Amino acid sequence: MVAQWPISVTVRDVWLAEESPMLVPIPHEAVYDRFAPDQKRWILSRVSFVGLLAMFIQVTFVPSIPRIAKDLDLTDAVVSLAFSISIFANAIGALIWASYSSFYGRRTIYLWGMPFLCVGSCGVALSASLQSLLFWRFVQMFGCSGALSLGIGVIGDLYKLEERGTAIGAFFSITLIGYTVAPFVGGAATQYWSWRNLHYSIGAWGLLEMLFIYLSLPETSHPGTLGIDKLSSRRSIHIVWINPLSTLWLLRSPNLFAVMLVTALMVNTMYVLVVPMAYTIGVQYGITNEAIIGAFFLPNGLGSFTGTLIAGRLSDIVIRRWRQKRRGAWCPEDRLKATWIGGLIIVPLSIGASGLITTYIGGPIGLALNILCLYANGVGVDSVTNPINSYNVDVVHSRSAEATAACIASWSLILSATSTVIVPSIERIGVAWTNIIAAVLAIIGQGIIFLTIRYGDHMRASIDVGFSTIENN
DSSP states (O other): OGGGOOGGGHHHHHHHHHHOGGGOOOGGGGGGGSSOHHHHHHHHHHHHHHHHHHHHHHHHTGGGHHHHHHHTTOOHHHHTHHHHHHHHHHHHHHHHHHHHHHHHOHHHHHHHHHHHHHHHHHHHHHOOSHHHHHHHHHHHHHHHTTHHHHHHHHHHHHSOGGGHHHHHHHHHHHHHHHHHHHHHHHHHHHHHSOHHHHHHHHHHHHHHHHHHHHHHOOOOSOTTOSTGGGOSSOOSSOOOOOOGGGGGGGGGSHHHHHHHHHHHHHHHHHHHHHTTGGGTHHHHTTOOOHHHHHHTHHHHHHHHHHHHHHHHHHHHHHHHHHHHHTTTOOOGGGGGGGGHHIIIIIHHHHHHHHHHHHHHOOHHHHHHHHHHHHHHHHHHHHHHHHHHHHHHHHHTGGGHHHHHHHHHHHHHHHHHHHGGGHHHHHHHHOHHHHHHHHHHHHHHHHHHHHHHHHHHHHHHHHSOSOOOOGGGO
């Protein structure tokens, strides 16, 4: 049914949302009028570019692995540990920054994280051993790990329920530019410049972003909701201890745990395609130039860019239509109905087909078909993850950054483990079977989405973690 709703109905849906008596404004929505539309767009662009930097840092490392291994006299597999370390740092950092953002505010935590990013980048550039590389890579990723959860938290602060999916789509469309161009830039810098100079440049970029945040980003948290605002008295420098692992306790909710697991299974297909690219597409088609290998990340990134824009708008349309059908009643799981095409068809077909094509079809035809699969996979994965990100904000709006961080941290830890077995799996059972296994796992993930849609109200009733209602969302 969702597949039959064209994007062209958006204007009509917006008109109905404004005119229908079933969707009358509620008093709580006045809090979203604190900022003018132009201010909201400016804030959204600001946090989106911080997310772009974070995504750039995470992915730009991959095409540099062979050159770093050569310079440090290590094997590619050993240097690949730095990629797994970065995923782990992303998980830990996201929990810490999100937890403290609920106490101190989004703006403050952005400013706290940036120095770690800058110092870590310089440390990576100066690394002369595996130990120093892993340590500074951890610091670098820790510094930028809050970008996604904080950015989604800011969107939850600024945008109403039925605007949120589109805003999150715009946010990820910008951040994914980093994912799209980083491999090519990283490969080109490694091939023609220096991976060390690249990380010095990233440090300078981080310093510039910190300056922009300091000068132009206001605090967006809703008035009176921050922990520090609730203190009866406080010192000029008030430092508190907040257990970041407490954020993970949100995942005792079956709903949040289910969508987190689905995200991990979907993003895993992307990792299976891109992480071993030098050893799959590179070997099969005789490509050894790091810049060219990096360029093959572009189709996947462009697909993600397309998927997140479409899925964000589509999920808002789904919310509006189902609220109208129910005469204003809201069911959070309606948003997940926008994931069907991406999760059930595009993702499994793209990852499975790529494995078979890489194994059995050589030459330009095989290479062209692989590029198409990379693009389709990006579209499919983000067609699932974008509605899930919006769903997390919808169901626990008062702790949106923490819910997002808990999910990011959990699936990042899962992927930090699974990413270490991708290359060994390819070496043992081949590209085709490795990809087919990933496709089957993605289908299982979409089955979990089906169960969440069908039984979501019962799942929420079983364990209440402070779920939002239409009156406070």
